[in-house]
Amino acid sequence: MTPGLHHYLIVSALLFSLGVFGVVSRRSLLVIYMSLELMLNAANLALVAFSQFNNNLDGQVMVFFIITVAAAEVAVGLALIVALYRKRRSAHVEDLTSLKY
Amino acid sequence: MDAHAAQHALAATPAFSSRPEDLAWFILLLPLIASASIAAGVRRSTFLSATLSIGAVVAAFVLSIALFLPFGLGGYVAVPSTFSWIHAGDLNVDLGVAVDRLSVLMLLIVTGVSSLVQIYSTAYLKGDSGYGRYFGSISLFTFAMLGIVLADNLVMMFVFWELVGVSSYLLIGFWFEKPSAADAAKKAFLTNRLGDFGFLLGILMVWSATGSVQFAGIANALALHPAALGSLASIAGLLIFCGAMGKSAQFPLHVWLPDAMEGPTPVSALIHAATMVAAGVYMLCRAYVIFQIPGAWPAPLGFLSGISALDIIAAIGGFTALLAALMAVQQDDIKRILAYSTLSQLGYMVMAVGCGGPAAAMYHLTTHAGFKALLFLGAGAVIHACHHEQNIWRMGGLWRRLPVTFRTFAIGTAALAGLPILTSGFYSKDAILVSALDGGHPVLFGLGVLVAAFTPFYMLRLVIVAFFGPARSDAASHAHEAPAAMTWPLIALAVPSVAVAWLGLGDFLSAHFDPHFHAHEGGGIFGPFNHAPLAAMFGTGALLFGATAAFGVYWGVAKDPLPAQLGCLSRAMRDRFYFDELYEAVFVPLHDMIGRLCGAIDRWVFSGLIIRGVHGSVELFGRGLRLVQTGNLQTYTFLFAAGVAVVVLLATI
Numbered sequence: 001m002t003p004g005l006h007h008y009l010i011v012s013a014l015l016f017s018l019g020v021f022g023v024v025s026r027r028s029l030l031v032i033y034m035s036l037e038l039m040l041n042a043a044n045l046a047l048v049a050f051s052q053f054n055n056n057l058d059g060q061v062m063v064f065f066i067i068t069v070a071a072a073e074v075a076v077g078l079a080l081i082v083a084l085y086r087k088r089r090s091a092h093v094e095d096l097t098s099l100k101y
Numbered sequence: 102m103d104a105h106a107a108q109h110a111l112a113a114t115p116a117f118s119s120r121p122e123d124l125a126w127f128i129l130l131l132p133l134i135a136s137a138s139i140a141a142g143v144r145r146s147t148f149l150s151a152t153l154s155i156g157a158v159v160a161a162f163v164l165s166i167a168l169f170l171p172f173g174l175g176g177y178v179a180v181p182s183t184f185s186w187i188h189a190g191d192l193n194v195d196l197g198v199a200v201d202r203l204s205v206l207m208l209l210i211v212t213g214v215s216s217l218v219q220i221y222s223t224a225y226l227k228g229d230s231g232y233g234r235y236f237g238s239i240s241l242f243t244f245a246m247l248g249i250v251l252a253d254n255l256v257m258m259f260v261f262w263e264l265v266g267v268s269s270y271l272l273i274g275f276w277f278e279k280p281s282a283a284d285a286a287k288k289a290f291l292t293n294r295l296g297d298f299g300f301l302l303g304i305l306m307v308w309s310a311t312g313s314v315q316f317a318g319i320a321n322a323l324a325l326h327p328a329a330l331g332s333l334a335s336i337a338g339l340l341i342f343c344g345a346m347g348k349s350a351q352f353p354l355h356v357w358l359p360d361a362m363e364g365p366t367p368v369s370a371l372i373h374a375a376t377m378v379a380a381g382v383y384m385l386c387r388a389y390v391i392f393q394i395p396g397a398w399p400a401p402l403g404f405l406s407g408i409s410a411l412d413i414i415a416a417i418g419g420f421t422a423l424l425a426a427l428m429a430v431q432q433d434d435i436k437r438i439l440a441y442s443t444l445s446q447l448g449y450m451v452m453a454v455g456c457g458g459p460a461a462a463m464y465h466l467t468t469h470a471g472f473k474a475l476l477f478l479g480a481g482a483v484i485h486a487c488h489h490e491q492n493i494w495r496m497g498g499l500w501r502r503l504p505v506t507f508r509t510f511a512i513g514t515a516a517l518a519g520l521p522i523l524t525s526g527f528y529s530k531d532a533i534l535v536s537a538l539d540g541g542h543p544v545l546f547g548l549g550v551l552v553a554a555f556t557p558f559y560m561l562r563l564v565i566v567a568f569f570g571p572a573r574s575d576a577a578s579h580a581h582e583a584p585a586a587m588t589w590p591l592i593a594l595a596v597p598s599v600a601v602a603w604l605g606l607g608d609f610l611s612a613h614f615d616p617h618f619h620a621h622e623g624g625g626i627f628g629p630f631n632h633a634p635l636a637a638m639f640g641t642g643a644l645l646f647g648a649t650a651a652f653g654v655y656w657g658v659a660k661d662p663l664p665a666q667l668g669c670l671s672r673a674m675r676d677r678f679y680f681d682e683l684y685e686a687v688f689v690p691l692h693d694m695i696g697r698l699c700g701a702i703d704r705w706v707f708s709g710l711i712i713r714g715v716h717g718s719v720e721l722f723g724r725g726l727r728l729v730q731t732g733n734l735q736t737y738t739f740l741f742a743a744g745v746a747v748v749v750l751l752a753t754i
Binding site for chain 1: 731742
């Protein structure tokens with residue numbers, strides 16, 4: 001049996017849900033960050049699959065964009081996390097509630 | 102006048118203006134410039150502010166003479182020079198100056214008296230800490246008054262009308278540290294506002310009926326359709342008269358004028374004798390065409406048919422004249438006697454307008470401006486000499502110590518009393534009595550004669566008590582004549598008090614109101630006895646009677662004998678017939694009640710229910726919503742993701 005489009009999409013959806021679950025449930029910012037990357041890559045997988053099954057390259061071009069943006073985002077995000085850690089001595093989300101009420 | 106005279110007049114005017122009527126703009130703006138620069142900082146230098154203010158008004162006086170020659174004497178007719186000011190819907194207001202016999206004469210009065218008063222003030226207010234402020238205010242007042250005189254439409258007149266109110270407020274309250282002066286200023290302002298409200302309503306009525314606010318436009322519209330105002334004709338006239346009632350202090354709004362004497366005496370001379378209070382009479386004459394149309398009353402007031410607005414105006418004027426004359430008889434304050442006398446004379450003028458004699462009213466206004474300003478300035482000199490003693494019973498024997506003041510004051514008194522042939526007051530008063538007789542108001546004529554008897558009585562009471570007999574206080578026995586800056590204006594004002602009448606002013610003014618007017622045969626200085634002997638005889642008789650009575654009662658007494666003879670009547674006269682008390686008992690509580698009601702509505706309905714209600718509900722809602730902000734990143738993410746899921750779910754269904 002050759003895998004069809006919906007197989008790829010199911011994997012992509014699972015990966016994305018996993019990412020959302022990680023973002024919502026984990027306490028460490030770093031892990032949340034990794035979960036975010038998981039969500040991005042779920043999107044990448046879906047795009048590549050669409051590209052393959054629809055016979056055009058638009059999806060693949062989009063993936064390159066996403067990879068580039070993700071790299072930039074990681075650079076900025078990690079820098080922010082480091083700065084935050086230096087200031088607060090912690091990288092856990094429950095400590096970051098100064099905007100409460 | 103013929104074209105030749107106009108040509109001649111045009112050639113004779115100064116070269117810097119191609120149209121002589123444009124000079125009026127310079128006259129109007131000079132005092133404003135002086136006032137603005139004094140307000141901007143010149144006031145710190147007493148010398149500079151006085152020089153600037155006096156310079157401006159004297160220049161305006163000279164220009165007024167230059168304007169009087171072609172327009173007053175030459176008969177040159179002004180081409181209206183207007184530019185558009187307000188265009189809103191049907192309301193078109195053009196800013197323009199009305200230059201004719203009426204206004205050039207008033208220009209002369211206003212700038213002339215203002216010049217003399219300001220020169221006088223330099224000495225009177227020497228050393229006062231508000232010296233610069235005084236000259237700034239008085240220049241502002243002069244500007245406002247000139248604006249009323251020159252206005253060629255009701256809107257412009259109303260604007261300057263209010264400006265006069267403001268500047269008189271500033272001047273009456275000049276010594277605002279004194280509570281009585283501050284109160285008097287407030288009282289004058291508020292009483293005037295009451296009249297001005299009616300004036301504004303009247304303007305709106307006339308505008309909506311005729312579609313114009315220009316005096317010329319109103320005259321044209323009313324000439325075409327005399328019934329344009331419909332059943333409101335008389336009401337509109339009376340509302341316009343309300344403005345005059347405030348400014349010219351007619352009953353029942355007369356109460357502010359005596360209190361306004363709290364201002365410096367030169368201010369009383371300028372504002373409360375010669376100009377501001379005359380503005381009401383001037384306005385009635387200017388808007389006289391509105392009163393000439395046939396009267397009509399709306400149905401609920403049908404019982405008034407047959408009585409015109411002018412009849413009511415005449416009655417109010419006559420009543421004010423008598424009332425104020427009675428009050429003047431028992432006053433002891435030298436300025437208050439003059440104030441009530443002013444009230445009385447203003448009532449006379451208003452009565453003349455009401456009897457159909459605006460020319461007579463303007464005539465009396467002109468002569469009265471001269472001699473009443475003279476009397477006030479004379480009273481100022483007396484007060485100055487007696488170290489701010491104002492009670493005439495604490496003066497006495499001043500005729501020897503203040504010779505110039507006494508002589509000029511006596512001339513002013515003679516003019517006010519209407520001494521025949523010699524003084525201007527006689528001719529103008531006679532013109533008013535004649536207009537009452539010609540207008541078919543025998544009762545008002547009788548009233549006028551009665552007032553003419555009271556006038557010499559209270560004026561001679563003042564002169565006899567203050568200037569003759571022994572000095573009744575230290576201050577009076579050590580009085581010294583005022584400096585030259587104060588005596589020269591007195592002398593300058595004494596001249597027109599005598600001579601103005603010989604210039605044919607009455608015919609000059611009559612010709613303004615009636616184009617077909619022809620001067621009486623046998624005019625000249627004995628004119629009144631020739632063409633209207635009845636009025637002249639009665640006037641002279643009243644003078645003789647009043648003067649004899651005054652000499653009989655007051656010559657050589659140390660204490661007023663009248664209270665003992667008249668009892669409570671004298672007390673009522675002294676206490677101004679209890680009008681102030683009446684107003685305080687009736688209107689003040691009423692006003693307080695309305696004020697409290699409005700305050701309660703404002704506090705509980707507007708502020709409480711509406712403003713606080715809206716504010717409170719928004720705040721409550723905000724407080725509730727705030728709880729959503731947990732500060733937890735992951736809650737937000739979860740809610741966001743859940744929201745997306747719901748949206749996607751809804752989209753797929």
